[in-house]
Amino acid sequence: MYFRSWLQPRRGLAIAEACVIGIVAALSAVFLKVGSGWLGTWRVHSSHVLPVWLALPLVGVSFGFLAGFLVERFAPEAAGSGIPQVKATLANVPMKLSWRVAFVKLVSAIIALGSGMTLGRQGPTVQVGAGLAAGMSRLVPTSPDHRRQMIAAGAGAGLAAAFNAPIAGVLFIIEELLQDLSGITLGTAIIASFIGGVVSRLLGGGSLDLNAALMNYSSNFSFPEIPFFLILGILAGLLGALFNRGIIFSIKFYRSLHISLPLRVALAGLISGIVVSILPESFRDNTGLREYVITSELNPTFAAIALVSQFILTLVAAGSSAPGGLFAPSLILGSALGHLVGVGAYQVLGEASLSTYALAGMGGFFSAVSKVPITAIVIVFEMTTNFNLVLPLMIVAVTAYLVAEKVVPGSLYEKLLLLNGITLTKQVSVESILTKLTAKDVMQQRVETLDADMSLEEAKQAFSNSHHRGFPVVEDSKLVGIVTQSDLTKIHNRQLENDTPLRQIMTANPMTVTPTHNLSHVLYLLDRYQISRLPVVAGRKLIGIITRGDIIRAEADQLNGATANPAPQPEPSYVVYQTRSPSIGRGRLLVPVSNPETATALLQMAAAIARDRHYEIECVQVMLVSRHTSPSETPVKTAKSRRLLRQAEVLAKKWHIPLHTQIRIAHDPAQAILETINEQHIDLILMGWKGSTSTPGRIFGNVVDTIIRQASCDVVLVKLGNSQESIVNSQQSTVNSQQSIVNNSSSSSPQSPIPSPQFNRWLVPMAGGPNARVAIKLLPALITLGNDPHIHLTRVFKPLEFKPDMTVLEQAIRQLMRRRQLSSTVIAVPVQADSVAEGVINLVKTQGYDVVVLGASREGLLQQAIQGNIPEAIASGVDITVILVRGAILGDRP
Template sequence: MSLPVLTQRLRHWWQPRKGLAIAEASIIGIVAALSAVFLKVGSGWLGAWRVHNSHVYPAWLALPVIGLIFGYLAGWLVQRLAPEASGSGIPQVKATLANVPMKLSWRVASVKLLSAMIVIGSGITLGRQGPTVQVGASLAAGMSRLVPTSPDHRRQMIAAGAGAGLAAAFNAPLAGVIFIIEELLQDLSGLTLGTAIIASFIGGVVSRLLGGGSLQLNLELMQFSSQFSLPEIPFFLVLGILAGLLGALFNHGIVFSIKFYRRLHISLPLKVALAGLVSGIIVCILPEYFRNNTGLREYIITGESSTSVAAIAFIAQFILTLIAFGSGAPGGLFAPSLILGSCLGHLVGVWESHLLGAGSLPTYALAGMGGFFSAVSKVPITAIVIVFEMTTDFNLVLPLMIVAVVAYLVADKVMPGSLYDKLLQMKGITLTKVVSDESILTTLTAEDVMQQQVETLDADMTLEEAKQAFSSSHHRGFPVVEDSKLVGIVTQSDLMKTPHRNLPNYTPLREIMTHAPITVAHTHNLSNVLYLLDRYQISRLPVIDGRKLIGIITRADIIRAEAGHLNGENVTPAPQAEPSYVVYQTRSPSIGRGRLLVPIANPETAATLLQMAAAIARDRHYEIECVQIMLVSRHSSPDETEVRTAKSRRLLRQAEVLAKKWQIPLHTQIRVAHDAAQAILETISERHIDLILMGWKGNTSTPGRIFGNIVDTIIHQATCDVVLVKLGNSQDLIVNPTLQFNRWLVPMAGGPNARFAIKLLPALVTTLGNDPEIHLIQVFKPSELKPDMKILEQAINQLMRRRQLSSTVVATPVQADSVSQGVINFVKTQGFDVVVLGATREGLLQQAIQGNIPEAIASGVESTVILVRGAINK
């Protein structure tokens, strides 16, 4: 048998099948159980060692030091080896199952297992059940990479691993299955349910056989018989309400704690070390039995503790858990929730016994466990099943159901939504429900898949300018807007009809456009969109919100969404960018009349850009602000991500040398950000920038963009003056950064930005050139026998009023059918070094903001192209 045939047969054998899925689920269940037992034994051994040392050495010294050292070690392991292993791990698993690209692997499982063991053993008040969920899911994800499986099959195995991890941690197989259905996957398909049941059952059984029981309450509480009577129902209702309110407060505290640690701007190891230190200090102040969390929990449940002990335990556990979880320490909330619930239930049970004298404290403690767990995790069915499986007491089911359901309803009213979803949203991840193939057309809306960047034409644009827009674009039609409101649509067929109507070239576009075009609301589903496309035999539809144009949708967008779903890609909004974070900055005396911002990214062109910036700054008496943007993943916070700034600082030092030579005040900063454009806009706002000068590659391949992702955003949103520079002859600039620019071309068509371009010229030409020449041109149609030269004459007069300008100025009319082609041909025949374009709303560059003429000129010439746009008044 040849090797290719053998390989093909192996691949065929490994294809996802029901039998293979069952075998894989069984292996996952065994491995998840072994990891859960290892975590229990390891953290228990470390915890016992910690308690022992607190007796050998002074507790006020031993507990804080152990918490500090172990916390730092655990945080260091997570930060260096697997950042995805921070926190409880359940949000990461949930995001992965929703097809968000978040890593789950054997390395994540190993780091999570080891770091969680260290954290829990150090006395930091977190549980091991959440980590076992991520460990099980990560092991399953690593195993699924060994075989060529489909995305759906991989998701099912990851879900099975998560359920097996929970089942092994609690010895509760049913709870593992219910948790998958209720919180993680929300999928009841046969294969998913079958693999989850198998993996959870095996995980729970193996864990029990190896002594990995979580609470062993069925043995501890055999001497206590749960009691329940009708008069106690109001007390269980009160317990549910209290659990719901305090559970919602607990979740708010978790969010606040995370935000508080973020404001500290320290690394993860230092955060976890700080949590360990503070936890150790608090625990050493409390009574001795607070040093063993498991013993404390069972002490409360059995009813042996006093009311004061239960109250102190609740307050201490509440505060310690918030301190621990907000740091990002690898640990979960399940065990702390159970302890808090048992304390709360004990207090209500004591109150009931004083009034009626008929209650059972263990019953209230166990019902409180389920209620608080339900309020925090928003999984009432899982909470009921977990406590029932741990106790196997049928008398407990009814009070447990009352408390868990009431707590869930109250908590969801006070703080709607899942805590895990909120934790993901704090990282910029918003989950949407994964839909089936049958429902994708009815579930997804036009807003979910539309193109947000739309090229439009203005209703006041002339017929001639519309023809130029079509000639430089591949689109066969444009939406027509007025004050961002959609008022019509113009197509190539509309333009073809104009010769028969004998319309002059200055006819406004509103007279030839199609009024009241077919549109689709942003809330319409894809089924409605397809119906309209087929009904009217059109290829694209404007998407509106009221009358405002917010996007455009095509058949290709719908096909792309369906293909992405089939490939296991969830159509979810991109993670939201967090504000950028300044990690390095220098400041000079603020003695200028304004500030000029220079974003530096490319070392090869930085010197030329800085030379231009210095020329403008010197002419206007501006200070220069140089910024370097370091991008990080949107799944990590900019103010928490460790970065190395040595290379960026070397680049900024070039600017410092040039500023010192020119005696210009220079400020520098390095920002860590999710989005470069947003970081630049934040810098403009924070530093009160008057002008921004930045590089521009001259073209873009990004769909829906004119100049490129970053430059498009700056052109549209920056309120200051904007100068974009596309450096030509890049190889010459690399060899000789001080290359001279002697021949300057400025196409004119009037408008404020053309005048702004003229104002910049004297400083640039005298600094960058040696005996420079300035050529002003205006493009006219060949049919215009006597061109109007007023605009060129005004520009010459404006230049001549500048005293420091000693350059030769020449004005030339140019005849061409196309504005962009006329400029390109003139540059090629005359050989200019620089072309300066003013981005105006009239004449030559009507489409600078929403069209392609500047891009066409920049792409068509090898010279340096400078595009200017005056400040936007907002």
């Protein structure tokens, strides 16, 4: 017990870990410098032994392939500079960071840098230090927060050891990686960075020995030079923005080649070797090139060649995802740019310190690329320890940062992560979560509700079958009340009949919130009225529900950074044609039309429901375009689609129903339908259904699956039987002739009715689910499509059940008989069979029904796929029309 308490992440343990991390990071930085330096020296020597045009490309392609193979085979996370991976890990993205990653990164970076590619070792040392720290933090039982702090300390120590700049290592953590100023984070970062920097300096692991190189050079500047430093900052910002865009373009280009990582890195090594073999001999040593540009006298030609060649070669190397960083190339490019501006200042003013301009250019270009101006200033200052450089550095670095951020906003590292599908979300404090998140962000959209006309007995059964302690009560998808277990307890002694409607028991006009209310307001209402849930409404329409548990989960997700990255969404659909009628209905019914052969039958069903419920009809036609084009910018021809919509107008005039039509251009038909549902506040959608699907992983089909999962309104799917298709086809000529009469005739004589498919014998299987009740509510409207309708309610029982329970069927009959205008015959027909699908199919074949109406199962679609999709089995097994009803109450809340 004492040992376990000693291992807890106290401040003493954190400091001890930071010391060890600093030492280990410094040793790895020194090893990386010595190893890459030794290989680089051997490469340069080989160019003196063999022809340079053979030696350099050969070394580049072979070493590049080996480095890429090590990364791809043993640690794919070690590709690239490594800083984006560390940044993602610190943002709680599940990305591998361990001793294995650190070791592979160290070895592969030595080989890649030794091959002659123009990359740096500072980025790899950041990942190596972070990986070593991550591995050490797993040796003791620490919290995730403590582990993040140690990884940040390791990254800072790696940067400090690479540059011999401990203060810059701390600032880089704060400014770019962790953005955390808590006491223990800052303390461990300072300790690890300073130890890493000091040990690296003692062992000779520094990046540039600029103090010795600049001993004979003056770094003074005068006031008239300030405009030239501003020009240098602007140029560095523009070039840095172009550099960042070039890196992204290069990565995308390599990926378009569809070759493996070893081949990509080998190709980059080959190109680098060929180009360097053509350039002067001084370009074969990258470290010597940096010092030469900084300390050289007036030599604009050499500086221009260095700027152009290093810019191109860095894009070639970095785009291949070779294990190397961008810090060192940024310093070379910045120094070359500064040298050129310094030459211009010398020509105009007669005097200028070229080394001052080169060093200021280094800081400016580094700031523009990495978007860390303070770190850039401190890195150059710590490498030179020259106070005369502070003001020029500040002018150039800040100007370059502002220009680069204006031209190409955002962090390069976050853009690199985005290419791999990783989006970083900023951490939100506990205090701001409740005010930033709204009810719409947290609410559960799939809500189990009860109908206002449901009987007391049915309500009790719903409570017994569910773990919920309360349900919203709706009428035509509109919230009218709420009922809880306590409400049922209070009426226990009132001696109410079991068939008493729920509207007499519920609490009317419950407390609600809108989607835009923030969680602070929601929590206040929950506490103020001592309730456990609040319905979320838009107008009177119920769109979700929110509980205390939902708020707690949202806070936990935000604090742990567990918010899921949203999947890429198709571009929104675009309306190119629409007609509007007077809005006089109580709700809206949506009919997507696409097939002229089934459109008429669907519209007749929609008209029957709309007349019964006093709804308006919204008719939509979706035209698809390629995902490579924008729906709002794609020219389309709508003549054929408008002809199909005019069929709906004919039927709407016949039934005197308000009809709205629209044509949408979209990438995805399901997405366009969902957008229409949300925009037009649809209460019910009626759409065609093939009855089966051959798409792997789909239950009802691509479009229907999405609608049945995500639509907030009632869903009615219709699969027309073979016997109805011939009738529907014969209706086309009648519809067209009536359309011409409506458009051209001025007489007021009544039109002849449109022939309807024969829907007289209706079979409704019942299992007691909520969607079966929704189907029962639709029957009075649908049976008006027939001349002499008969409704048979059935329940399938197992052969071993000798006395079937008829309670569900009796309740459904009572619900139907409450409709006074219902004059059709209603009969209960129990049937025995091994499965529901088998019993219904046999009944259809023996009794000759016209339509089967099914309520969607209470089980989820995944469970249906595993156990068998009953609606699809029935629809495939019969030739008659099958109607599947999924109410807005589908699915249990989690």
